[in-house]
Amino acid sequence: MKMLRRMLLAVGLAAVALPGLAQETTPAMIAAAEKEGTVVWYTSVDVKVAESIKKAFNAQYPKIDVEVERSGSERVFQRINQEYQSNIHNVDVVNSSDASHFLFWKQQKWLAAHTPPDAARFAAQYRDPDGMYFAWRATLDCMAYNTNLVKESDAPKSYADLLDPKWKGKLVKAHPSYSGTSLTGTYALVKALGWDYFEKLAKNGVQQLQSTTAPPKTLASGERAVMVDGNEYNVFIEMDAKSPIKPIYAREGTPFVTSPTAIFAAAPHPNAARVFQNFLYSVKAQQILVDTGGQRSVHPDVKEPAGRTPLKDIKLLPDDAQGMLPQINDIKKRYTAIFGS
Amino acid sequence: MPFSIATATFMAALVLVPMGWLAVTSLRDDASKLFTLAHYRQLFVDPAFLKPLITTLWTSAAVGVLCLATAAPMAYLVARTDLPFKRLLRILVLASFVTPPFVGAFAWVLIGGPNAGLINQLYYALTGLKPFEADSLINIFSAWGMVFVMAFYTFPYVFTFVANSLDMIPSELEEASAIFGASPWRTAVHVTLPLAMPAILAGFIVAFLQSMTLFGVPAILALPAGVDTMTTKIWSLFQFPPQLGLAAAASLPLLLVTVVLLRTQQVIMGRRGYSIIGGKSTGVRPVKLGVWKLPALGLFAIVLGCSIVLPYAVLVRTAFVKNWAAPMAGNLSLEHWRFVFLEFSQTRAAFLNTFILGATAATAGTILVVTVGYLSLRRVVWGYRYLAFLATAPVAIPGIVLGVGLFLAYTHSPLVLYGTLAIIFLAYLTKEMPVGYQQVSASLKAVHPELEEAGRIFGATRLRTLWEITAPLIRNGVLATWILIFIGAIRELSATILLFTAKTKTISVSMFDLRESNDWGPIAVLSLTMLTLCFALIALVHHFTDRRRT
Numbered sequence: 001m002k003m004l005r006r007m008l009l010a011v012g013l014a015a016v017a018l019p020g021l022a023q024e025t026t027p028a029m030i031a032a033a034e035k036e037g038t039v040v041w042y043t044s045v046d047v048k049v050a051e052s053i054k055k056a057f058n059a060q061y062p063k064i065d066v067e068v069e070r071s072g073s074e075r076v077f078q079r080i081n082q083e084y085q086s087n088i089h090n091v092d093v094v095n096s097s098d099a100s101h102f103l104f105w106k107q108q109k110w111l112a113a114h115t116p117p118d119a120a121r122f123a124a125q126y127r128d129p130d131g132m133y134f135a136w137r138a139t140l141d142c143m144a145y146n147t148n149l150v151k152e153s154d155a156p157k158s159y160a161d162l163l164d165p166k167w168k169g170k171l172v173k174a175h176p177s178y179s180g181t182s183l184t185g186t187y188a189l190v191k192a193l194g195w196d197y198f199e200k201l202a203k204n205g206v207q208q209l210q211s212t213t214a215p216p217k218t219l220a221s222g223e224r225a226v227m228v229d230g231n232e233y234n235v236f237i238e239m240d241a242k243s244p245i246k247p248i249y250a251r252e253g254t255p256f257v258t259s260p261t262a263i264f265a266a267a268p269h270p271n272a273a274r275v276f277q278n279f280l281y282s283v284k285a286q287q288i289l290v291d292t293g294g295q296r297s298v299h300p301d302v303k304e305p306a307g308r309t310p311l312k313d314i315k316l317l318p319d320d321a322q323g324m325l326p327q328i329n330d331i332k333k334r335y336t337a338i339f340g341s
Numbered sequence: 342m343p344f345s346i347a348t349a350t351f352m353a354a355l356v357l358v359p360m361g362w363l364a365v366t367s368l369r370d371d372a373s374k375l376f377t378l379a380h381y382r383q384l385f386v387d388p389a390f391l392k393p394l395i396t397t398l399w400t401s402a403a404v405g406v407l408c409l410a411t412a413a414p415m416a417y418l419v420a421r422t423d424l425p426f427k428r429l430l431r432i433l434v435l436a437s438f439v440t441p442p443f444v445g446a447f448a449w450v451l452i453g454g455p456n457a458g459l460i461n462q463l464y465y466a467l468t469g470l471k472p473f474e475a476d477s478l479i480n481i482f483s484a485w486g487m488v489f490v491m492a493f494y495t496f497p498y499v500f501t502f503v504a505n506s507l508d509m510i511p512s513e514l515e516e517a518s519a520i521f522g523a524s525p526w527r528t529a530v531h532v533t534l535p536l537a538m539p540a541i542l543a544g545f546i547v548a549f550l551q552s553m554t555l556f557g558v559p560a561i562l563a564l565p566a567g568v569d570t571m572t573t574k575i576w577s578l579f580q581f582p583p584q585l586g587l588a589a590a591a592s593l594p595l596l597l598v599t600v601v602l603l604r605t606q607q608v609i610m611g612r613r614g615y616s617i618i619g620g621k622s623t624g625v626r627p628v629k630l631g632v633w634k635l636p637a638l639g640l641f642a643i644v645l646g647c648s649i650v651l652p653y654a655v656l657v658r659t660a661f662v663k664n665w666a667a668p669m670a671g672n673l674s675l676e677h678w679r680f681v682f683l684e685f686s687q688t689r690a691a692f693l694n695t696f697i698l699g700a701t702a703a704t705a706g707t708i709l710v711v712t713v714g715y716l717s718l719r720r721v722v723w724g725y726r727y728l729a730f731l732a733t734a735p736v737a738i739p740g741i742v743l744g745v746g747l748f749l750a751y752t753h754s755p756l757v758l759y760g761t762l763a764i765i766f767l768a769y770l771t772k773e774m775p776v777g778y779q780q781v782s783a784s785l786k787a788v789h790p791e792l793e794e795a796g797r798i799f800g801a802t803r804l805r806t807l808w809e810i811t812a813p814l815i816r817n818g819v820l821a822t823w824i825l826i827f828i829g830a831i832r833e834l835s836a837t838i839l840l841f842t843a844k845t846k847t848i849s850v851s852m853f854d855l856r857e858s859n860d861w862g863p864i865a866v867l868s869l870t871m872l873t874l875c876f877a878l879i880a881l882v883h884h885f886t887d888r889r890r891t
Contacts, residue, residue, distance in 0.1 A: 040843070042843065046858065047685070047855070047858060047860060048680070048860075051680075051684045051685065054686065055684070066686065067686055067690075067843075068686040068687070069686075069687070069843040070854065070858075071854055071857070072857060072858075074580065074581070075580075075857075077581055078579070078580050078581035078583075079842065079843060081581045081582075082579075082581070082752075082759075082842075083760060083842055083843075085752070086752050086753070086757055086759045086760055087757065088759070088760035088842060090760070090842065090843055090844055091843070149472065149473060169473065170473050177577070177580055178857065202567075206567075207482060207565050207566070208564065208565050208566070208567050209565055209857075209859065210564075210857040210858075211857045211858040211859075213858040213859070214857065214858050214859035217858075217859040217860075218457075218859060220664070220666075221454075221457040221664070221665065221666035222456055222457040222472065222666055223454045223455070223456045223457035223458070223666070224456065225456075225473055241663075241664075243664070329582075332580070336389075336577070337389065339567050340564065340566075340567030340568060340569055341564055341569050341573055341574065341577040
């Protein structure tokens with residue numbers, strides 16, 4: 001009987017797992033997920049945002065624990081690939097701000113198809129046609145400044161402004177070898193401004209950090225005055241905490257970075273992964289991301305908090321995972337040669 | 342006999358398997374597996390490797406010089422003069438020794454960041470200058486910042502070497518010099534200094550090697566300035582797709598320099614025979630410092646202030662405020678403690694993993710070194726010398742090199758240990774074996790073989806003698822060994838950073854992950870927890886080794 005039920009369940013899963021067809025969270029799925037007890041989530045989102053998502057999930061599903069493994073996108077990519085090469089299947093759900101990672105994993109046939117009901121309603125450019133990953137969150141890889149250290153009228157308005165010697169020793173930025181947001185941003189900026197720009201920028205004494213979550217914190221502490229690249233969401237989080245910083249949307253445009261999530265086909269907790277993935281795209285989780293996590297959401301029902309510049313008023317440099325994929329190693333190498341590891 | 346062969350084989354494998362893979366991998370192409378010298382050529386031609394190599398060499402030498410300049414006089418002051426608070430000062434030096442250098446580096450980011458760092462904030466406030474408009478007093482994010490912070494945590498090596506050797510050198514020669522009318526200064530320079538020279542040189546070498554192989558400090562302080570060292574470079578080669586051949590080749594210079602320098606050090610220390618002449622010393626008559634007392638204490642105050650007092654104060658402050666760069670008033674909060682111990686998912690697993698690793702490595706390591714120590718010191722088996730050599734050989738392998746070797750050896754069949762705690766266990770066991778061996782052999786040497794022989798004469802078997810006579814006598818030494826290995830294991834970063842996976846994270850690695858996103862509050866909380874743990878354990882060691890003396 002038990003056997004039969006499991007078979008039916010498997011057939012059922014296969015049927016609804018067809019690409020494009022949304023798969024609701026069913027009581028059977030929850031029961032199976034609770035039996036698994038845990039979902040392992042590798043993510044590049046700021047560790048406190050990740051833990052707040054976990055908390056909200058636990059409130060709804062107290063019997064399913066979330067193990068958060070937070071690191072930079074490129075590090076998440078390195079860890080998963082290294083684990084898979086050694087036949088270790090530890091990750092259930094992954095989130096990375098380097099959308100090209102999902103192309104790679106999909107090519108390797110490592111991802112499972114599963115469409116959360118909410119994600120089915122996303123605009124086409126935010127959905128994988130085969131239903132494997134979706135734009136869970138989005139942010140800008142933007143500029144920002146410390147309002148105590150720089151007057152609004154003096155603040156740089158463009159990337160070109162940053163080459164002014166008056167900013168020497170005042171700049172801070174993240175590293176594309178660590179952060180997917182920074183990599184996506186670097187790719188867009190190289191396209192818009194050329195490597196030449198970065199070589200000049202390096203001469204202006206940039207403090208080189210790793211994660212894009214770090215520069216807004218450094219800016220808030222007053223250690224540096226102007227952020228060359230970092231997460232817009234951490235800028236918002238700092239502003240909500242009354243830190244003296246403000247984002248800058250550069251004249252040349254600001255890189256727009258989507259950050260998908262996906263379930264691994266060899267996930268050790270497949271049902272918990274599905275319940276969790278569905279939760280991640282729910283209005284509730286998306287609204288938490290936007291309200292307390294400073295993120296942009298592509299969910300049609302999510303409301304932007306007041307006081308943030310709407311995306312439509314910002315000149316965006318869109319991300320292009322397909323175009324970036326073949327160039328990633330070259331970007332990292334050239335960047336490291338200019339700025340160090 | 343078969344037992345000692347098994348022990349020897351196991352110990353040989355601990356070192357030879359990872360180092361063998363290191364050699365093989367460095368000599369072949371990553372993809373085709375064909376023989377190539379390309380990795381070595383790139384190492385010595387590509388500026389991306391030459392620059393870190395040069396940085397590593399000059400910064401390590403600078404640390405060595407800095408340590409000598411401060412620690413050798415400090416050791417002299419403690420060993421030979423009437424400096425007050427000697428006992429306390431020795432304890433504080435020990436405290437800087439116990440502090441993991443990467444924890445010190447975290448603290449120094451908060452103290453010496455050029456604009457928000459607390460010292461620079463104070464400097465700007467006092468001078469009326471403004472951050473960014475005037476140059477900061479110190480900029481910790483630089484090669485020199487790294488050199489200073491490394492020196493704060495390596496000077497205890499030089500101090501201990503020189504102080505111990507001065508304790509052992511009879512002071513008669515110096516007293517003779519004083520009787521013949523030489524000033525204390527002249528005596529110190531012309532008599533004491535030459536006598537202590539071997540220890541000073543040995544101390545320099547140890548300081549050089551320590552700084553050369555550190556990973557945490559350069560990653561925290563030099564990378565933000567765009568400066569790479571060999572260890573950060575090797576680490577960065579593990580980004581996906583990992584360049585294993587290059588990483589293996591880049592490990593070799595570190596290994597080579599270590600082996601050569603350690604050999605040099607042995608030769609230098611071996612020549613010390615002339616210093617211990619003429620029976621037991623009648624006790625040192627301390628040199629009177631007089632007006633120099635204050636400047637002497639000043640030297641200690643500066644060095645210990647930088648390595649202990651300031652960093653600890655800043656960590657405590659950071660752990661209990663919301664925003665570390667803001668004034669304390671209205672900023673106090675337990676938020677970071679709540680986050681680390683109630684919300685942060687990794688905390689439980691990291692503590693659990695760290696304790697499991699510490700306990701297993703300490704237990705296995707202690708059993709191993711006690712066995713080897715007994716077999717080799719009592720010359721029970723043929724080839725006992727080789728056993729002792731095998732136990733101490735890993736001292737020549739820098740942590741990150743061991744990490745590369747273990748990674749190469751155990752990420753593929755026949756034995757895949759990557760992803761389990763076992764691979765990190767092997768790293769800790771190998772790395773801590775020499776320390777454990779030193780400690781145990783000191784205890785064993787203190788037990789005269791005659792005691793055991795008496796047991797044998799009365800008809801007891803070797804095992805029974807061991808159990809009823811030797812074991813009780815060395816018990817405290819063995820406990821101290823266990824704790825020392827445990828401490829070494831829980832503060833390890835440079836090998837772990839290459840070997841951990843999400844499931845096998847340790848506290849040190851979790852702290853490093855938090856560093857990459859600048860979450861200083863939680864880092865301070867974890868640092869304080871780790872330090873408290875280390876000091877509690879050190880106090881235990883002290884308790885055990887002290888009882889042994891009485």
